[in-house]
Each structure stands twice: as C-alpha cells, then as structure tokens.
Amino acid sequence: MEMIGLVFIVVIIIIGMVLYLSLSGKDDSGARANRAANAQKSSSFLTAIAETDIVGCGVPLSRVAQACVRREVFCDNGDPCITLERAMTKIANETLYAQGMKYNLSLEGTRVQAESDCDSANLSVSLIAAPRQPIPLGNGQTVDLILSICR
Amino acid sequence: MEPIIIVIVLAIIIGLVLLYYVRINAHEVKTDTANYQAKEDLAMLGRLTTLPELACPRSETVKTYCIDLLKAQAFASMMGDARSGPASKVYYNPVLGATNITLRWYDLAKPPGQMAQQLTIYSNLRDSTRVRTTTTYFTAFEPVNSTRQFAMLIVERQS
Known part of the structure; x- marks a missing residue:
C-alpha cells in the first residue's frame, strides 16, 4: 500500500515538472505572426519603391x-x-x-x-530571408534590391 | 484514510492534466487568431486595390498594388458628403467593414519632412478604443501626369 502511495x-x-517545463516556454504565436507581417511589409516596400518615379527623370527607380x-x-547626365x-x-x-524602424x-x-544606424550584428533574424526585389537587366540577368530591418 | 489520500492524489493529477489541456488550447486559439488576422489584412488589401472605384488603369496594376489618386480623392469626397456619405458607408460596409482607411503618398520633389500628403478615404470605425492598425506600401498613380508615387495605406480595423 505504501508503495502505491509512493508511486x-x-x-x-x-x-508537475513536465507541466512546468512546457508552460514556462515563451508564447511566440504573436511573434511568428509579426515576423510574417514584417516580411510582407518589407516585400511590399521593395515592390513599391522599385516602381516609384524618380523626380527629374520621369522613369521608375528600377x-x-x-x-x-x-x-x-543617364537622366541629368549625372551618376545614376x-x-x-x-x-x-x-x-x-x-x-x-x-x-x-x-x-x-x-x-x-x-x-x-x-x-x-543599422549595425549588421543587429539585423533581425526571421523565419523568412530578407526580402529581395529582382530588377531585370536583360539577357535573363537580374540584380536584387535588398531590404533588412534592424532590431 | 488511504482511500481518501488516493482520491486526493488522483484529483491533483486530473487537475494538472486539465490545466495543461486548457493552456495548450489557449495557445492554439491565440495562434489561429493571429494567423486569421494576418490573412484578413491581406484580403482587405486585395479588395481595396481591385475596387474599380479606386483601382489604377490595368497597365499600372501589373507589377504592384496600385491606387489611382484622383479616384481616391473622389471616393473620399463621396464618403464625406452629407447626403451620399451614410448610404455609401452602408453600401461599402460588406467590402470594407468597420475600418478607417488612410492613404498617404510621398512627393519626392518636396524637401524631407514635407513630402507626405494624406487623405482619409473611408471612415467607418465604430469603437476607436479597440483598434488594430496595418500599414502596407504600394504605388499611388497620378493619372494627369502619369506619374507613380510611393505611398502607404494605413488600415485601422476593429479588433
């Protein structure tokens, strides 16, 4: 009988230990949704900036x-x-x-x-790599516009 | 005595298991809510930029989200009109919901700090105390000069 009690x-x-360990972990559901939202925001930023017309040139930034x-x-004979x-x-x-930001x-x-003031050591780590906007150069080649948001 | 102790111990074990189950469920609900809100925000953006009353000419919509500035100004004027405004809000409520939608665009010709211009396109928030704000970047097309400006859409939703 005593053994049953001990068991x-x-x-x-x-x-109790299992519950403590599992419940004491950080709740990251909001953080994950935030990272996805930030990645979408960064992508939309790059797409929008690439299509913005440059003053005086009348052509998009891309x-x-x-x-x-x-x-x-180009344009005003200056350095593009x-x-x-x-x-x-x-x-x-x-x-x-x-x-x-x-x-x-x-x-x-x-x-x-x-x-x-963005130190490369503080670039935010996310589940999705820093968004890139490819800009075509012709002949199938592209160059990427890259945006990183710092912590 | 011993049966009582056994019952107490069993009750403690069942209580701990129930607590664990409730916490797991609460976490899943939070995650599902966050995912749903993110999808709703994207869906709202899609609805806004494909509304014929705001959308850019088809040639401008190929590459990015785009809103026609002149149409936006007309839309905002219609929403703010004392006669047509209330009926318009009823008409657009199924599409735009209980939101405030603000358009902010940037004129690169102006000096820093003075570039931004802002327009509230739609204002239908019922409770301004519980609000969730989403901002997305896109293109504002000015049809008179056929210029594209960098812009931001600020959507405040009831949360």
Missing part, C-alpha cells in the same frame, strides 16, 4: 538601378548610382525611419546603400 507521489512530481549597374550615363541612393534614402527615411536598403553588387 502516486512520483507520478505527480513528474507531471530603371535608374538598371542604369547604375550597367554604368550608363548617386541619384538612386539619394532617392532610396529619401523614401526610406520618410517612411521606415519615421515609423521607428532602422533599416539597410541596398542594391546587390554595388556600393549603393541607404541605411540608418
């Missing part, structure tokens, strides 16, 4: 990015990479930074980069 006590202790990669003289970086910085500061927005394979 019950052991069972209770084990169940066209300026093409000119930058191909090293063409500088035009591109200025436009990216202006838009990102007015939107992402104004909403309290630190960011790193860059054109892959170039020095074109717009960022706001």
Whole structure:
C-alpha cells in the first residue's frame, strides 16, 4: 500500500515538472505572426519603391538601378548610382525611419546603400530571408534590391 | 484514510492534466487568431486595390498594388458628403467593414519632412478604443501626369 502511495507521489512530481517545463516556454504565436507581417511589409516596400518615379527623370527607380549597374550615363547626365541612393534614402527615411524602424536598403553588387544606424550584428533574424526585389537587366540577368530591418 | 489520500492524489493529477489541456488550447486559439488576422489584412488589401472605384488603369496594376489618386480623392469626397456619405458607408460596409482607411503618398520633389500628403478615404470605425492598425506600401498613380508615387495605406480595423 505504501508503495502505491509512493508511486502516486512520483507520478505527480513528474507531471508537475513536465507541466512546468512546457508552460514556462515563451508564447511566440504573436511573434511568428509579426515576423510574417514584417516580411510582407518589407516585400511590399521593395515592390513599391522599385516602381516609384524618380523626380527629374520621369522613369521608375528600377530603371535608374538598371542604369547604375550597367554604368550608363543617364537622366541629368549625372551618376545614376548617386541619384538612386539619394532617392532610396529619401523614401526610406520618410517612411521606415519615421515609423521607428532602422533599416539597410541596398542594391546587390554595388556600393549603393541607404541605411540608418543599422549595425549588421543587429539585423533581425526571421523565419523568412530578407526580402529581395529582382530588377531585370536583360539577357535573363537580374540584380536584387535588398531590404533588412534592424532590431 | 488511504482511500481518501488516493482520491486526493488522483484529483491533483486530473487537475494538472486539465490545466495543461486548457493552456495548450489557449495557445492554439491565440495562434489561429493571429494567423486569421494576418490573412484578413491581406484580403482587405486585395479588395481595396481591385475596387474599380479606386483601382489604377490595368497597365499600372501589373507589377504592384496600385491606387489611382484622383479616384481616391473622389471616393473620399463621396464618403464625406452629407447626403451620399451614410448610404455609401452602408453600401461599402460588406467590402470594407468597420475600418478607417488612410492613404498617404510621398512627393519626392518636396524637401524631407514635407513630402507626405494624406487623405482619409473611408471612415467607418465604430469603437476607436479597440483598434488594430496595418500599414502596407504600394504605388499611388497620378493619372494627369502619369506619374507613380510611393505611398502607404494605413488600415485601422476593429479588433
């Protein structure tokens, strides 16, 4: 009889430990939904910025990015990479930074980069890789616009 | 005495199991709610940008979500009109629901800090205390000059 009692006590202790371990974990259901929402927001940002017309050029930012990669003289005969970086910085500061987000927005394979105090060590880790917007260069090649949001 | 102790112990075990089951269910409900809200937000965006009263010309909708600025201004004016507004809200309620929808677009020609212009397209929130806000970026098309501007859609929904 005493053994049965001991067995019950052991069972209770084990169940209690299992419950404690499983219930003390962080509830990440909201965090996962947030990460997906942030990824969707980042993707929509890249799609929208690529289609925004650049003042004075009358063409979308994606066209300026093409000119930058191909090293063409463009628009106001200036450097298209500088035009591109200025436009990216202006838009990102007015939107992402104004909403309290630190960011790193860059054109892959170039020095074109717009960022706001974003240390690479603080780039947010998410279940989905940093969104990219491919910009066609012709001949089947593309260059990616990449956005990373910092913690 | 012993049977009483056994009953007490069994009751404790059953109580712990029930507690565990309730917590698991609550977690699943939270996850399902978060997923449903995320899907609803995407569905709302799709409905908004395909409404003929707001949508861009077909040639502009190929690459991105797009809203026609002139149409948006007309839509907002109709919603704000004292005569047509209330009936319009009843008409659009099945599509847009109990939401506030604000359009904000950015003119790159203006200096930083003065680029943004804002317009409330639709205002039908019933309780402003329990609100969930979603923002999405898209293109605002200005049909007179055929220019595309960077824009943001802010949707406040009843939560």
